[in-house]
Structures are given as structure tokens and as C-alpha cells.
Amino acid sequence: DSAKPSAAFVPTKADYEKVYNAITDIFDKEGYDDGSLAPVILRLAWHASGTYNKEDGTGGSNYATMRFPNEAGHGANAGLSVARDALEPIKKQFPWISYGDLWTLAGVAAVQETGGPAIPWRAGRIDGVEAHQTPDGRLPDAAQGSSHIRDIFGRMGFNDQEMVALIGAHALGRCHSDRSGYEGPWTFSPVTFSNEFYNLLLNDAWQWKKWKGPAQYEDKKTKSLMMLPADMAVVQDKEFKKWAQTYAKDEQKFFDDFSKAFSTMLELGVPKEQWKSEPYKVGQPEAAAA
Ligand code: CCH
Incomplete structure (x- = not known):
């Protein structure tokens, strides 16, 4: 038994x-x-x-x-x-x-x-x-950018492509002000694993959220989605952005790469x-x- x-x-x-x-x-x-x-x-x-x-x-x-x-x-x-x-x-x-x-x-x-x-x-x-x-x-500090992400994930042994694939997990879930201090979900369907994180990051307009909490982004259109400064690094960094574009276009490629890296x-x-x-x-x- x-x-x-x-x-x-x-x-x-x-x-x-x-x-x-x-x-x-x-x-x-x-x-x-x-x-x-x-x-x-x-x-x-x-x-x-x-x-x-x-x-x-x-x-x-x-x-x-x-x-x-x-x-x-x-x-x-x-x-x-x-x-x-x-x-x-x-x-x-x-x-x-x-x-x-x-x-x-x-x-x-x-x-x-x-x-x-x-x-x-x-x-x-x-x-x-x-x-x-x-x-x-x-573990990574969400307030930081690409050099920090490379330090942290590089220490684990991951390359740029793997880092970008792994962060795509933010298609799922949300931030909680009583846990990290940040607030809100990354996507409109936070219980569906998808490449939506990259699509939103690349195609939506983002602005700093005006609030008393830690610096984070909100989508201009609905103000209901969020991005962390560390998420934004995925499109601000040229090498990272290439992978974000690949994964936004090709969900199967994201799934394959995420599976291996995870x-x-x-x-x-x-x-x-x-x-x-x-x-x-x-x-x-x-x-x-x-
Ligand atoms: Fe993440 N993540 N994560 N993350 N994360 C948060 C929530 C989730 C960073 C910061 C945060 C990965 C990489 C990073 C998930 C999976 C992964 C939160 C909010 C912060 C802040 C916590 C809260 O308030 O509850 C940063 C920074 C990085 C990289 O630089 C990676 C890699 C993965 C998985 C492979 C998931 C899922 C959540 C949602 C949790 C929930 O409770 O909904």
C-alpha cells in the first residue's frame, strides 16, 4: 500500500x-x-x-x-x-x-x-x-533590471534564452500587496499557462502606476494588468527582447523552451x-x- x-x-x-x-x-x-x-x-x-x-x-x-x-x-x-x-x-x-x-x-x-x-x-x-x-x-529582486536578472539566473547556470523563457511563467498568478508589496495580475487569464506575458509586454502600452506601493507598471488601456520593473527588463534589454519576440510569435517554441529550462x-x-x-x-x- x-x-x-x-x-x-x-x-x-x-x-x-x-x-x-x-x-x-x-x-x-x-x-x-x-x-x-x-x-x-x-x-x-x-x-x-x-x-x-x-x-x-x-x-x-x-x-x-x-x-x-x-x-x-x-x-x-x-x-x-x-x-x-x-x-x-x-x-x-x-x-x-x-x-x-x-x-x-x-x-x-x-x-x-x-x-x-x-x-x-x-x-x-x-x-x-x-x-x-x-x-x-x-532570489531575484523585482525592482531591478537585466544585469541583476543575468547575475541571479546566471548563478543558477541559465543563459539569456532560458531566463526569458522562465520568466514567462508570469502568465500565471498575480502579485499581492501583503506579500511582495506589488499588486495585480500580468494577464487577463491568470490561471492559464500561455505566451500572453510576452504579447502583452511587447504590444500593450505601459506606464508607471501612480500609487503608494513600490514602483510597478500598469497597462494604459485597462489599468488592470501589471508588470514589475524586472519584467520590463525583458523588453528593455536587446538580447532578452529577441527571445520575448520569438516567444510572443511562437507559443510552441515557448512551451518547448520553458519545459526544458523548468x-x-x-x-x-x-x-x-x-x-x-x-x-x-x-x-x-x-x-x-x-
Ligand atoms: Fe515570479 N514573482 N519572479 N517567477 N512568480 C511573483 C509571482 C509569481 C519575480 C518576482 C515575482 C519567476 C521569476 C521572477 C511566479 C513564477 C515565476 C511576484 C509576486 C513577484 C514580486 C509575489 C506576490 O506578491 O505574491 C522576479 C523578479 C523574477 C525574475 O526576475 C520565475 C522564473 C517563475 C517560475 C518559473 C508565479 C507563478 C507567480 C504568481 C504567484 C501567485 O501567488 O499568484
Whole structure:
């Protein structure tokens, strides 16, 4: 029985399918934001992985150190307790899965169930200890521009194209004034994964929002959408802009590139010998049939 922990229990792909299905069952939540927990859960998977430093191998998704108060309290992680708490009953239901595997698999589900590409994923992360936590400041600061984005994502090992593809995840979800200080969604359909982020960034007129909060942009036409200064860098920087234009024109190319980069991101910091298999696709029709 997959629900019972035991030293002898070796989960198979079918067991991860069960976890995946339990995760997708909690996404719909009437009255919360735009009706889905998928965006905030995707953000948890990214913040759990994006602390990686390729120079010394610290950080990344391996140890799920956001469970500890210090890292949970980093400014960038404000509000992510919503996602961690929502996943806790699933950890109870499947105690054999590590937090790192659970959170990253939940990120995969968030992308796939909102209409995004299949994200290859594999198991093998282990729960670490408090000493594995990384210092504050490893995640991007939304108030900054392209050189900061290159520093932060370059430290994880990503190139320009991958950075631009990854930030396209802002098609999903919204900013919360009581979490980051920023406010509002990036697109008109914040629970649908699409290339809309690039289309809006390139084709809408944007102006600074006049308000007491941190400097952010609003669309001139409806004033209901937002962009962060770091988002705007994606069209202000010539090299970044080329990729934004590519992804605005070709959603399939965005999906392909996002899938590769995000799959890589979810594996950052995990030693090779820990992986239990080659990456596979969970929650896809072919997987269900297998
Ligand atoms: Fe992001 N993001 N993100 N982001 N993000 C925020 C929300 C989401 C930056 C800043 C912010 C990625 C890259 C960046 C999501 C996915 C990704 C917020 C609002 C800020 C600020 C938080 C709040 O108030 O709740 C910056 C800066 C960068 C890069 O420079 C990447 C990469 C990903 C995923 C691959 C998602 C999803 C959200 C919505 C969360 C929600 O609760 O709706």
C-alpha cells in the first residue's frame, strides 16, 4: 500500500501518478485569488529550486530548506506558506515522498494542469537539515533590471534564452500587496499557462502606476494588468527582447523552451547519484496508459 511508509517501500512511477492526482485535486479553490492554488504552488517550486549556486553547489531543490523558519522568512518567500500548507495533507497521505520531490512535482502539476507543456520530472530529492539553508538574497529582486536578472539566473547556470523563457511563467498568478508589496495580475487569464506575458509586454502600452506601493507598471488601456520593473527588463534589454519576440510569435517554441529550462531548474542542487531514474512525464495521457 503506497500510503504506508516502510523501509522496504520503493515507489514506482505509478505511485508518483497517485501523488500527482492528489495534488491536482487541491488546485481549485473558490474565493482564493483567481480560483486556483496552481500559481502560488508553481512559485513555491521555483523558489525552492532557484537558490542554487553553480559555483559551490549549494541551494536548489534537494533539501527543501524552506521548511525551516529562517528561509521561510526570507522576503522573497512571503506568502508561500499558503502553498506549503496546502501540500501538507498530501505529504501526510504519502509520507514516503520527500518535501523536495513533493514541491517540485506540484510545480510540474501547476504548469501542466493550467494548460502548459509537459515537464519531465524525476524523484530523488531528500529532506535536509537547517544547515543546508542558503542565505537571503539568492532570489531575484523585482525592482531591478537585466544585469541583476543575468547575475541571479546566471548563478543558477541559465543563459539569456532560458531566463526569458522562465520568466514567462508570469502568465500565471498575480502579485499581492501583503506579500511582495506589488499588486495585480500580468494577464487577463491568470490561471492559464500561455505566451500572453510576452504579447502583452511587447504590444500593450505601459506606464508607471501612480500609487503608494513600490514602483510597478500598469497597462494604459485597462489599468488592470501589471508588470514589475524586472519584467520590463525583458523588453528593455536587446538580447532578452529577441527571445520575448520569438516567444510572443511562437507559443510552441515557448512551451518547448520553458519545459526544458523548468525541468532543469527543478533538478538544481541534486547530486546525480540521488536520482532514482531518468526523467519521465507524470500526469500525461501516455503516463496514465503505461
Ligand atoms: Fe515570479 N514573482 N519572479 N517567477 N512568480 C511573483 C509571482 C509569481 C519575480 C518576482 C515575482 C519567476 C521569476 C521572477 C511566479 C513564477 C515565476 C511576484 C509576486 C513577484 C514580486 C509575489 C506576490 O506578491 O505574491 C522576479 C523578479 C523574477 C525574475 O526576475 C520565475 C522564473 C517563475 C517560475 C518559473 C508565479 C507563478 C507567480 C504568481 C504567484 C501567485 O501567488 O499568484
